[in-house]
Amino acid sequence: MGVWKDRKRLGILVALGGGVLLLLWYLAPWAVPHRLFGGEGVLLSPFGHHLPQGTLPPGYRDGWLSWVFYPSLVWLALTLVLAWTPKPARKLYLMGILGLGLFLLTYLLFQASVAQVNAGAERPILRRYTLGLGSYATLAYSLYLLLLARLFSPGGLAFLVRRRGVVVPLFSLLLASLLGGVIVAVMKANPGEAKTLREAAMLKLDLITYTYQLLYSPLVNPSGFLQSLLLATPLILTGLAVALGFRGGLFNIGAPGQLILGGIAAMLVGVYLPGPRWLVLPLAILAAALAGGLWGALPGWLKARFGAHEVINTIMLNYIAASLFLFLISSNEYKFFGYTLYLPFKYPGYEARSYEIRPEARIPHWTELVAPGGELSFALPLALLLGLLGYFLTRKSLGHRVLLGLLAGMVGYLVGGFLPGPAVNFGPDLTSVRLNGAFLLALLALLFFHFYVFRTVGGYELRAMGLAPKAAEYGGVLSGRKMVLTMFLAGALAGLAATHYVLGGGIDEYRLKQSLPYSVGFDGIAVALMGQNTPLGVGLAAWLFGILLTGGLQVNLQLGISRELVAVLQALIVLFIAAGGFLPRYFTDPLRAAEVELREESRKRGEREETP
Amino acid sequence: MNLDAAFWIALFFSTLRQTTPLLLTALGGMFSERSGVVNIALEGIILFGALTAAVVVERVEHTLGPGPHPWLPWLGVLSAMLVGGLVALVHAVVSIKYRADQIISATAINLLALGAPSLVLTYFYGNATNSKEVANRLPLWGPEGFALSPLVYLAFLLVPLSWWVLFKTPFGLRLRAVGEHPEAADTLGINVYRMRYIGVVLSGILAGLAGAYLAIGFLNQFVRGMSAGMGFISLAAMIFGKWHPLGILFSTLLFGFASALAIQLQGTEILPAVLVQAFPYVVTVLVLAGFMGKSRPPAAVGRPYEK
Secondary structure, X not given: OHHHHHHHHHHHHHHHHHHHHHHHHHHOOOEEEEEOOOOOEEEEEOOOEEEOOOOOOOOOOOOHXXXXXXXXXXXXXXXXXXXXXXXXXXXXXXXXXXXXHHHHHXXXXXXXXXXHHHOOOOOOOOXXXXXXHHHHHHHHHHHHHHHHHHHHOOOHHHHHHHOHHHHHHHHHHHHHHHHHHHHHHHHOOOOOOOOOHHHHHHHHHHHHHHHHHHHOHHHHOHHHHHHHHHHHHHXXXXXXXXXXXXXXXXXXXXXXXXXXXXXXXXXXXXXXXXXXXXXXXXXXXXXXXXXXXXXXXXXXXXXXXXXXXXXXXHHHHHHHHHHHHHHHHOOOEEEEOOEEEEOOOEOOOOOOEEOOOOHHHOOOEHHHHHOHHHEOOOHHHHHHHHHHHHXXXXXXXXXXXXXXXXXXHHHHHHHHHHOOOOEOOOOHHHHOOOOEOHHHHHHHHHHHHHHHHHHOHHHHHHHHHHHOHHHHHXXXXXXXXXXXXXXXXXXXXXXXXXXXXXXXOOOXXXXXXXXXXXXXXXXXXXXXXXXXXXXXXXXXXXXXHHXXXXXXXXXXXXXXXXXXXXXXXXXXXXXXXXXXXXXXXXXXXXXXXXXXXXXXXXXXXXHHHHOO | OOOOHHXXXXXXXXXXXXXXXXXXXXXXXXXXXXXXXXXXXXXXXXXXXXXXXXXXXXXXXXXXXXXXXXXXXXXXXXXXXXXXXXXXXXXXXHHHHOOOOHHXXXXXXXHHHHHHHHHHHHHHHOOOOEOOOOOOOOOOEOOOOOOEOHHHHHHXXXXXXXXXXXXXXXXXXXXXXXXXXXXXXXXXXXXXXXXXXXXXXXXXXXXXXXXXXXXHHHOOOOEOOOOOOHHHHHHHHHHHOOOOHHHHHHHHHHHHHHHHHHHHHOOOOOOOHHHHOOHHHHHHHHHHOXXXXXXXXXXXXXXXXXX
16 A cells, blocks of 8 residues: 555656756756856757847857757656656666766767867857756756655665765755745846746746856866865864864854964964974964964853853854954054053054064965975875875774874875976966965864764763763763863864964965954854764865855856855755754654664565565 | 043943843843743844845835935834844744754854845945945934934833733743743643744844844944844843843843943043953853853753644
8 A cells, every 4th residue: 555655656756846847948048058258148948949148159050959859858758657657666767867868968969069169269169158957957857866766665765864964964955055046036137138938037047057057167167176175174174163062062153263363373473483394384383273272162161160151152252352353463552541552463554464474384385285396296195195004004093093194194295205296387277276285284174073073082972972961971071171172172173274364375465364254163153064063074065165155256256146145055054954954854853763764674674575 | 531421421321322222132032032942043133124124214215215204214113123023933933843953043044144134235235235324214312412212212111011021911921931841831721832933033023123223223224244243242131131121121231331331432542442342242251151140041941842
């Protein structure tokens, strides 16, 4: 009985998806071979409609559209029918894969058609060309079919529920993106005149598609790619700072303040401490971590000692840190009750900024790490390789393995430094991106988080405190001390984020400046939630936001939509993740999730016993 | 620099003005927490309210002309309250119906309040930081030189009113019951969810009012980040005031005084302005650290209720 009900539901879901697909095929352009800077383009659709905005070069042939369109129609019809036949799951798998193939075909034919026009020309004639929503709808429907097929084969729901740490953030991202699309549609008028309702819809859908294409464009463009890593660097660190707090049951909204303190300390050491590079640079980085850590430990202590809630305290400390920061670098002369206090920190001039970091204390630019002196260096790759070998090939306790890995990594770095490499030239597009060694620092922080939280006793206690504070205390965790330590480590991670800006020159100068974007500390909340407080998740989420922020610049330049669109998307993602993606309760509640898994498990066993 | 009578009078009135948004928001926070829902989204809701008031008034002026429209600022106030209530409703739905972590859901709204105003401002004014100045601000009531915005009077009138509502009406009793022991309240036939929705939305309406006061009472435009932590300070004041209207009156007066002092000291040679600005925040931390008696929050606050 259950099987038939399921199959009926599957058929309806497939039909719904197919209907949406058909609608999008009709309403949205399939490809936009040519586009102007402001987003207006020539919209191609197999329903015989070109909206001429700008002109296509005379040689362009759009015959490829029918090569894709008719097979797609047949494919769609097949999926709709097959969903109602017995044992539909396997057939839908096949259809899904076939759909992916169709999308690939669309992509290749479109690229070929553009290449054919661009072939003889000196400068490419068609430069801004993209697929349209109609083609992407094929892709989305294929993925949807694959998902349904998995869901409706035995154990499918348990499969998804077990992966709820991925399902909930991705579904929230999807929801936020849909809502973001609506926002774009409302905020931005159509780029061209539309005579019919369908044309208006076509233009709107194209506008939304192009916005997202721009947002994700750093994925396919080398300098944008580096830029996204650059923006991800502080996000990884502040994301970890928030995630560590969450793991310990503390909500650290204080990352901005901790970052500011880290910046101040890095500036003090970097500007005023003379010495060789091997000494000053590590000291400056440590100072940033220490200062951020202490600033974080303060609300931890206030909570442990007085029971003052850390949320409001960390927020207040953000404002206090901002005041302190301005106090130090916005003027050198202050009056206190008629007495004058002189400070040495502000660099002369109108702008509020410190003196420059001494060259010895600067974190090197990525070109210096990858190719010092214009020659590709093997130091980092070799260090990574030997480090991994050292870690994975030893069979000793964890401490030994990490230590050996580190030692092997250092040996690799030294040896690799001496190997001669080929000369490379990256070109101004790539070298102008201010990605620096702080990115490696962020990756190391991810490793640290993983080992500390999941592989040490201290991390175990931390998680115990987060999951069940009373049980942890009963089990021997000194919760007060643990709270202070957790907040110290979280603050230290946020403090490290400042090294990217101050020591690494992440924005434009090697200074502490008023423009220090300390609000990335708030973005850390979104990163931590999106990454579900795991190191891998935080890394990926930070990179995702790095991509969106980089793309946001293009959206602003080309479409005139404020870059804050990305901030709104972030906020929506946080909101939806908090609501469990509006998914059924077994995706958010571990107990109910276990129930579902057990039920499916027993059903599967039952079926296996019935079949022979 | 002599601290003459003029200084103290200016300080007094400045204190009243600075207290008003804090008082409104803290009373709102009280209703929400008494019903069992933490609402740190009030900070963001103030911003949404301020944005709404400023944009609505400016847009109407844009269509009708600037000429004095005495009703216009009140329209701004009403729309700010409406939007404040709606934003709070989002928080309520997510944290009551979907049982989200109340602090995370509220933080999402605060993050939204950092980004969304820029989108709206860019759409209307092509600039991401502030709205156009409005001509029709809220009027000033009172004798010449000592006139105050009507919302100031309203805020202080709300103190006895909310005391009466909370402690002398069946509604208040139900609200408190739901926040103290929802299971028991449910057994007695009180709709826990509805009471919580009302509490949260009420807090949003009051925070929206505070926002309107900032945008078209205190200033005449919306400025990015103009709430400057007032929502958070209000929550601290609410804790300090022990979730009681009278306590909240005194604690917000303390914070208002700290802010007013900071403003009055600016430009003098007594203390540097950048440091004085941090004064209310430092006071908040000190107060929360327990330079106050023991205070007990509503027993069920922060805990989603499940039937």
